[in-house]
Amino acid sequence: MSIRQNIINWLYPPRCIFCDIVMPYTTLFCVCDECNSAIPYASRDYCCDGCGLPLLEDDVGGMCKSCRVLSRMTERGEPCKRILRNYGACVYDFYPKAVVLGLKFRHRADYASTMGLMIAANLRREEYDCVVCVPSTLQRIQKRGYNPAEMIAREVAKYLGLEYINEIVIAKAEVEQKQAASRQERYDLVRDAFEMAEGKRVQRVIERKLKGKNVLLIDDVYTTGATMNSVARVLIDSGVKDVTGATFAVTPLKDN
């Protein structure tokens, strides 16, 4: 830890992202022992090959019910599922939800470092060439001051020692937030929500760093996978070989 970071931590002690208890000022992983044993982590070994949720006893073939439905869904004659799979650090229940909402709506940008560390701990560096995040619209970034997914993605890249590539896919317009939207509705809503950015820089990045490469795509929460698969489609259409998703949390879905 740098001297500057030490001073910052001394003045503003790190706090557990789940319960806000003050942690020792040299702490990088801001999860206290009590929360660490209570948080519903998703383990890489016992989770769904699709979304990353811990598997239930009646889940067959290494996939949860929801991902089995998704693997049969198509749009315009092509499969909806474009990412190889998603890895989630934890299940999206009460405490992880408070952390995600804190980062998004209460300006708790300090959560991003521990969230990134939790995601990175679930991954193997050698499987990926670079890190990209799910983009946010310009209006939202201007309103919030930052894109939460980008903040997490930069931390994941740092911990894995991979390059983070920014502003390569852009969000075209705000997608209507429908709380009760079914999976099919979510896929229809975000189908054309993203596109590749334009310009010489982007072309250079595509040629040198994305074509034929394995990209790690970061977002805060995986729910139906609609957003992630839509971004993955744009990347794959530009020549990326494979896209793997990684999120801080995964939402258990009822089959819809």
Ligand SMILES: [Zn+2]
């Ligand atoms: Zn705690």
Ligand SMILES: [Zn+2]
């Ligand atoms: Zn699943």
